[in-house]
Amino acid sequence: MSTTLIETRNLTKRYGEKVAAKDVSFDVHGGEIFGFLGPNGAGKTTTIKMIVGLLQPTSGTVRVAGHDVQREPLLAKAASGYVPDTPNLYAKLTGRELLRFVGDLYDMDRPTVTRRIDELLRILDLTAAADDTVDSFSHGMQQKASLAAALMHDPQVLILDEPTVGLDPKSARLIKDILRQMADRGAAVFLSTHILEIAERMCDRIGIINRGEVIAIGTMDELRTLGQTGGASLEDIFLSLTGGAEEAAIAEILK
Amino acid sequence: MSALAHAPSRRILPAVLKLLLLRVRISWNSFRHAKTSRKIGTIFITLLLVAFAGFIFFLSWLLLGFLRSPNLTQYVGLDATRLLESMPVLILAALFVGILLTSFGVLLQALYLSRDMDFLLSSPVPLRAVFVAKLLQAVLPNFALIALFGLPVLFGLGIASNYNILYYPLVVLEMVILTLAAAGLSALLVMLVVRVLPPRRAAEILGFLGATLGMLCSQMGNFSNWASDNVDVSGEQASSLFRFLMRLDTVWLPLNWAGRGLVDIGEGRWLSGILFAVLTLGLAGVTFLFALATAERWYYSGWAGMQVVERKKKTAREKRPHSAEQTDRLSPLARLIPNPVRAILVKDFMVLRRDLRNLSQLISPLILGALYTLMLFRGRGGVEFSSGQGNAPAWFMEAGRLVLDYSSIGMSLFVGWMLLSRLAGMGFSAEGRNYWMIKVSPVHSRHLLAAKFLVAYLPTFLLGLVFLVVITIIRGMSVVAFLYGLLAMTLCLSGMTGILLAFGIAGANFNWDDPRKMNAGGMGCLGQILTMLYLPLAFGLFVGPLGLASALGWPLIYGHLAGTLVGGAVTLACASVPLLVARGRLARLAEG
Numbered sequence: 001m002s003t004t005l006i007e008t009r010n011l012t013k014r015y016g017e018k019v020a021a022k023d024v025s026f027d028v029h030g031g032e033i034f035g036f037l038g039p040n041g042a043g044k045t046t047t048i049k050m051i052v053g054l055l056q057p058t059s060g061t062v063r064v065a066g067h068d069v070q071r072e073p074l075l076a077k078a079a080s081g082y083v084p085d086t087p088n089l090y091a092k093l094t095g096r097e098l099l100r101f102v103g104d105l106y107d108m109d110r111p112t113v114t115r116r117i118d119e120l121l122r123i124l125d126l127t128a129a130a131d132d133t134v135d136s137f138s139h140g141m142q143q144k145a146s147l148a149a150a151l152m153h154d155p156q157v158l159i160l161d162e163p164t165v166g167l168d169p170k171s172a173r174l175i176k177d178i179l180r181q182m183a184d185r186g187a188a189v190f191l192s193t194h195i196l197e198i199a200e201r202m203c204d205r206i207g208i209i210n211r212g213e214v215i216a217i218g219t220m221d222e223l224r225t226l227g228q229t230g231g232a233s234l235e236d237i238f239l240s241l242t243g244g245a246e247e248a249a250i251a252e253i254l255k
Numbered sequence: 256m257s258a259l260a261h262a263p264s265r266r267i268l269p270a271v272l273k274l275l276l277l278r279v280r281i282s283w284n285s286f287r288h289a290k291t292s293r294k295i296g297t298i299f300i301t302l303l304l305v306a307f308a309g310f311i312f313f314l315s316w317l318l319l320g321f322l323r324s325p326n327l328t329q330y331v332g333l334d335a336t337r338l339l340e341s342m343p344v345l346i347l348a349a350l351f352v353g354i355l356l357t358s359f360g361v362l363l364q365a366l367y368l369s370r371d372m373d374f375l376l377s378s379p380v381p382l383r384a385v386f387v388a389k390l391l392q393a394v395l396p397n398f399a400l401i402a403l404f405g406l407p408v409l410f411g412l413g414i415a416s417n418y419n420i421l422y423y424p425l426v427v428l429e430m431v432i433l434t435l436a437a438a439g440l441s442a443l444l445v446m447l448v449v450r451v452l453p454p455r456r457a458a459e460i461l462g463f464l465g466a467t468l469g470m471l472c473s474q475m476g477n478f479s480n481w482a483s484d485n486v487d488v489s490g491e492q493a494s495s496l497f498r499f500l501m502r503l504d505t506v507w508l509p510l511n512w513a514g515r516g517l518v519d520i521g522e523g524r525w526l527s528g529i530l531f532a533v534l535t536l537g538l539a540g541v542t543f544l545f546a547l548a549t550a551e552r553w554y555y556s557g558w559a560g561m562q563v564v565e566r567k568k569k570t571a572r573e574k575r576p577h578s579a580e581q582t583d584r585l586s587p588l589a590r591l592i593p594n595p596v597r598a599i600l601v602k603d604f605m606v607l608r609r610d611l612r613n614l615s616q617l618i619s620p621l622i623l624g625a626l627y628t629l630m631l632f633r634g635r636g637g638v639e640f641s642s643g644q645g646n647a648p649a650w651f652m653e654a655g656r657l658v659l660d661y662s663s664i665g666m667s668l669f670v671g672w673m674l675l676s677r678l679a680g681m682g683f684s685a686e687g688r689n690y691w692m693i694k695v696s697p698v699h700s701r702h703l704l705a706a707k708f709l710v711a712y713l714p715t716f717l718l719g720l721v722f723l724v725v726i727t728i729i730r731g732m733s734v735v736a737f738l739y740g741l742l743a744m745t746l747c748l749s750g751m752t753g754i755l756l757a758f759g760i761a762g763a764n765f766n767w768d769d770p771r772k773m774n775a776g777g778m779g780c781l782g783q784i785l786t787m788l789y790l791p792l793a794f795g796l797f798v799g800p801l802g803l804a805s806a807l808g809w810p811l812i813y814g815h816l817a818g819t820l821v822g823g824a825v826t827l828a829c830a831s832v833p834l835l836v837a838r839g840r841l842a843r844l845a846e847g
Contacts, residue, residue, distance in 0.1 A: 052695045055846050073842075078697040088688040090602065092609040097602075104598030105696040133609075135455070149692070 002029040003066075005079075005157050005188035006051060011060035013046050020046040022212045023060070028188045028205075030156070033179055035203030036192040039242055043212040044192040045085065048161050051190070052082040065156050078106065081150030085162040087142040091135035095126055095145050098134060099152055106153040113152070120148040124174065139166040147175060151182075158182055160191040164198060176202055196235045210242045270384030271391075274375075278392055308407050315411030342412055343426075344514030346405045347433060351510060354437035357397050360461045362438070362445045365393035366554065367454035386442070386550040394438040402430060409517075418521030425520060429513045429535060436539035439546030446553040459611035466615035470622045509538060595698045599706035603685070612770045613685075616677050624670035624722055654805040660732055661798040664740040667722035668790055671715045671748050676783055679711035679755035683763040683844065684773045690765050690845045700841045704756070704834055712752045719744050739815055743797035746822060750793055750829030751786050757833030758782025765845050789829065796822035 006028035013021045021043040028034040038044045049055040051062050053069050053076065062069045065079035089098060096117060103113030121127045124144040129137060137145060143166060150158060158179070164172040179189050179202065193199055199206055206223060208216040216226050223237050286297060322339060366389050375385045409426045412418075448457050516531030589597055607613045686693065693703065723744055727737045762778025797818040804814030 054691060054694055056843060074697040074699060077695055080695075082691075082695045084691060088691065090606060090689050090692075092606045093602065097605065101598050101602045102692070102696070104594040104601075105693065105698055107594045107697070 002031045002186075004028070005030050005065050006034075006159075006190055007061075007063040008047070008051065009061050011047065011050055011062055012058045013043075013050060013055060014058045019212050021050070021057075021209075024209070024212075024214050025060075026207050026214060026217050028157075028190050030186045030188050031183055032204040033183045033189040033191065033202055035199035035206040036190065036209065037194075037196065037199055037206060037238060038192075038209035042209045042242075044209055045161055046212075047209065048082075048159055048190075048192060052080060052159055053077055078153070079155060080157040080159060081153065081155035083143075083146050083150045083158075083160040083163055085165065087139075087146040089134045089142055089145060089149075092133055094131050094133055095121065095137070095148075096130045098145060099148055102149045102152045108153060116152055116154075120151055123178070124148050125171075140168055140171050143167055144171060144175075147178070151178075155187065157188045157190070160189070162193055163191055164193065164195060172198075196238060208238060208241055216241055267381050267384045267387065270380050271387045274380070274384060274388035275391065278388070304403065308403055311404060312407030312411050315408040316415055319408075319412050319415040339412065339416065340518050341514070343409055343517045344511045346409060347429060347513040347517075348508075348510045350401050350405055350430060351433045351437045351513075353401055354394060354397055354434050355441050358394050358438050358441035359445060360458070360465065361393045361397065362390065362442050363448075363454060363458055363461065365389045366442065366445060367449060368458060382551055382554060383547055386554050387547065390435075390438050390442055394434055398430075398434045405430065413521060416521065418518075419523060422517060422521035425517055425532060429517065429532070432536055432539040432543075433513060436542040439543040443546050443549060443553075446550070450553070463611040463615040463618070467618050467622070470619045509534075512538075593702055593705075595696075595702045596706040596709070599693070599698075599703065600709055603706075603710040606685075610770060616770070617674065620670050620673035621718070623673065624666070624718070627666060627669075651806065654802045657805050658798055658802045660730055660736060661740060661743075661794075661801065663726045663730055664723060664744060665791075665794055666726060667719035667744055668747055668751075668794060670722055671719045671744075672751060672786060672790055674715045674718060675711055675748070675751050675755050675786075678715065679707075679752045680759045680779050680782055681773055682707040682711055682756055682759050684759065684765065684767075684779075685770070686845075687765055687767055687770075687773065694845060700838050703841065704838060707756055708752055708834070711756060712748060715748055715752070716745065719748060735811075735815075739797075739801075739818075742819065743794060743822060746826040746830075747790065747793045747797070750826035751789060753830035753833050754786050754789060755782045757837035758785070760837040760840055760844070763844055793822065793826050793829070796825055 004027045006026075008027075009025050011021060011024040012019070024043070024047050026034075036044055036047070046055065050057045051064065051069065053073055056070065064076040067075040067079065069076040090101070093101065099117045099120065100113055103116065108116070117130075118127075121130050124147065126141065126144055126148065129141060134142065134145060143163070147160075147163070150160075160179075163175055163179075167175065176198070179191070183189050183204075191203075200220065205217065205219055207214055208223075216223055218226065223241075226237075226241070286294060289297070319339060319342075366386070369389070376382070406426065410423065413422045413426070452460075512531045513535040516528050516533075516535055519525075519528030519531060521528075592600070607617070683690070720741070723737070723740055726732075727740070732740070758778045758781055762782075764773060767773040800817035800821065801811060801814035804811055804817070
C-alpha cells in the first residue's frame with residue numbers, strides 16, 4: 001500500500017462567525033493525483049493554504065509526508081511544493097535568479113541548484129526568458145515559473161491551486177504531463193481546479209467540497225454511485241452533489 | 256453582435272458622462288461601505304476645506320483692499336494697483352504651469368497603469384471617451400487644490416476692485432479651459448514618452464526624480480539659511496520682487512491673455528477683454544482638441560504596444576553566457592552565512608536596487624545627511640569649547656568639548672535612523688504579496704530574522720561609517736575617539752534595528768501594489784517614536800561616562816570601559832529582546 005503523504009483530520013478554519021472550512025478530512029497517497037473540486041467560495045483555497053502552512057487552522061490537524069504542519073513546519077514544508085492560483089513572484093528578479101533564490105531557501109547545494117535550474121527552464125520552455133525579469137513575463141510564463149519554483153527541490157508532495165488557468169493548450173498539456181510523471185515516480189499531487197474535464201481525465205481520485213465541507217471523495221466510479229447518476233460525466237455528478245443542477249437547467253433555457 | 260446589445264455609439268460626450276458617473280458611483284460606494292470613523296473624517300475634512308476656501312476669500316478681500324492703501328504705496332515705492340491687475344494673470348499662469356507640471360505622473364498612472372484599462376479598451380466605448388474620462392479623473396484633484404486657493408483670491412479681487420458680474424463666470428470658465436489645455440499637453444507628453452519608455456519604467460524614474468527633487472526643495476530653506484548670512488527681507492528686495500512680477504505681465508505671452516481678458520472685462524474694457532478672452536478660450540480649446548484627436552492614434556498604439564515594447568527590448572539585449580563554475584563558486588565570507596539567510600539578503604538587495612520606487616524612499620536620508628554634514632563642515636551655529644575661555648572651570652570646558660565631539664557623531668546615527676525606518680521598519684512589509692514564497696519554504700524563523708536584520712543593518716552601518724569618517728576628519732578627532740565612536744555607532748544602530756524590525760513585524764502590511772504606498776501602520780509609527788527616544792538615550796550611555804570621567808579628572812579609559820559596558824549591554828538587549836518577543840508572530844504573518 002502506498003504511503004499517505006497528505007493527511008487532514010477535522011481541519012476547520014473560522015473567521016469570526018464565518019466558517020471557511022469545516023471538518024475537512026481526506027488522505028492523499030503517494031503515486032496518485034488527487035483532484036479537489038468545489039464551487040466558488042467552497043473552501044478549496046482555504047484548505048490548500050492550511051496544508052502548505054500559509055494559514056493556521058482553527059482546529060484539526062494536517063500532516064504532510066508524515067510531519068504535522070503546525071508542530072514540525074520546517075520538515076513538512078521541506079517535503080512539499082506549492083503553486084498558488086495567482087503567481088505573485090518577485091517582479092524584479094529574473095527567472096534564473098528566482099529559481100536560485102528558491103533553491104537557496106530550500107538549502108540545496110549549489111551544483112544541484114544550477115543543474116535543476118537548467119533542467120526546469122528547459123522542460124518548461126523558459127530558457128529564452130530565463131534572464132528577463134519576471135515583470136516582463138506573460139501570465140502563462142509566470143505560472144510556469146511558479147511551477148518551476150515549486151519543483152526545484154523535487155518535492156514528495158506537490159500542491160497546486162488552479163494550475164492550468166490562463167495557460168495555452170500546449171502549456172496546459174505540458175503541466176499535465178509533468179504532474180503525471182511526478183505521480184508515477186511516487187509523489188502525491190494535490191490540485192484544485194474548476195475545469196471538470198481536467199479533473200476527470202487526470203485525477204485518480206477526486207474530492208468535492210461545498211460550503212466548507214467535503215461532501216464526496218472517491219474515484220470516478222465511486223462518485224457516480226454516490227451521485228446516483230449512472231454513467232454520467234463528472235459535471236453531472238458535481239452539479240447533482242453541489243445542488244447546481246437547477247442552474248444548469250436555467251443555462252439550458254438561455255441557449 | 257449579441258441580440259441584446261445595442262449598436263455601439265460613437266458619440267463621445269454620453270460615453271464620457273457614463274464613465275464619470277461610474278467613477279462617482281465607485282467613490283460613493285467606497286464612502287458608503289467605509290467605517291463610520293472614516294465617514295465622519297471625510298465629512299469633517301470636506302467641511303474644513305469649504306471653510307478654508309471661505310477664509311481665503313475673506314482674507315484676500317481684506318488684503319487686496321489693504322494693498323490699495325496709500326501707506327503701502329509709500330513703503331514699497333510702487334503703485335499696487337498694477338500688481339492687483341496682474342494678479343489674475345499670475346494666478347492663471349500658475350494654474351496652467353502647475354497643472355502641466357504636476358499632471359505628468361498622474362496621467363501616466365491613469366492612462367496606462369490603471370487596472371481597468373483592459374476592461375475599458377475592450378468594451379464598445381469610444382477610445383477618445385476613455386481618454387477624456389481618464390484625463391478628467393486624473394487632473395481633478397490637482398485642479399481642485401489650485402482652485403481652492405485661486406478661486407477665492409480671484410473672487411476676492413473682483414469684489415475688492417468692483418468688477419462687473421461677467422467677471423465671475425469667466426473666471427471659472429477660464430480656469431477650467433486652461434486646466435483642460437494643460438492636461439491635454441501633459442497627456443501628449445505622456446503618450447510621447449510611452450512610445451520610448453515602458454510606462455512602468457517611466458513611472459519609476461519619475462517617482463525617483465520627484466522624491467529627490469522634493470527632498471532637495473524641502474531642504475532649500477535650511478540650505479539658504481546656511482549659505483546666506485542675512486535672511487531678512489528688506490523693502491528694497493520686496494520692490495525688486497514686485498518689479499520682476501510686473502515684467503512677467505506682458506501682452507506677448509499667451510499665458511497672460513486669460514488674466515488680461517478677465518481684468519479688462521471686469522473693468523468694462525469690452526473690446527480688449529473679449530478679444531483676449533476669445534484668444535484664450537480659442538487657443539486652449541484648440542490645444543485640448545488637438546490632444547483629443549491625437550489620442551485616438553497614439554493612446555491605443557501606446558497601450559497595445561506596452562507588452563510588445565518590453566519583450567522586444569529584452570530579447571535584443573546581449574545575454575552574458577552563464578558559467579556553471581562561476582555561479583557555483585561562493586566567496587569564503589558567503590559560505591559562512593546559511594543558505595536561506597544569504598538567499599534573502601541577495602534577493603532583497605537586488606529588489607531594492609532594481610526598483611527605483613524603492614530607491615526614491617532611500618534617497619532622502621542620503622540627501623539630508625549630506626546637507627547637514629556640509630553645514631557641520633562650515634561650522635555654522637556650532638559651539639566650540641576651548642580651555643580657559645570664559646568663566647567656566649577648565650574641567651567643565653574639557654568635558655563639554657569631549658561631549659560635543661562625540662555628539663557630532665550623532666549625525667551618523669540620525670542618518671542611520673532615517674534609513675532604518677524604511678529598511679527595518681518596513682523590512683517585512685516590503686515583501687508584499689510575494690511573502691508566500693518565504694512562508695511556504697522551510698526557513699527557520701531565526702534565519703528569516705537574521706536575514707532581515709542584516710538587510711537593514713549592513714547598508715545603514717556602511718552609510719554611518721562614511722559619515723563618521725567625514726565628521727572625524729572635519730573635527731580633527733583622534734583615532735581613539737574615532738574607534739570609540741565606531742563602537743558606539745555599531746551598537747546603537749544594532750539596537751535601533753532590533754526595535755524597528757520588531758515593530759515592523761507587528762505592523763506588517765503585505766497588501767500593496769506600489770512600494771511607496773506600503774506602510775507598517777500604527778505599530779510602525781510607534782517603533783519610530785520609540786527609536787527617536789532610544790537614540791539619544793543609548794548614545795548618551797556611551798558618551799556620558801566619558802564626560803563624567805573627564806569632569807572627575809579620571810583617565811578617559813575608565814570612561815570608555817564604563818560606556819562600553821553600560822551602553823553595550825543596553826543596546827545589545829534592544830537588538831535582541833524585541834526580536835525574541837516578535838518572533839512568535841512570524842508564523843501568523845500574511846494570513847488571510
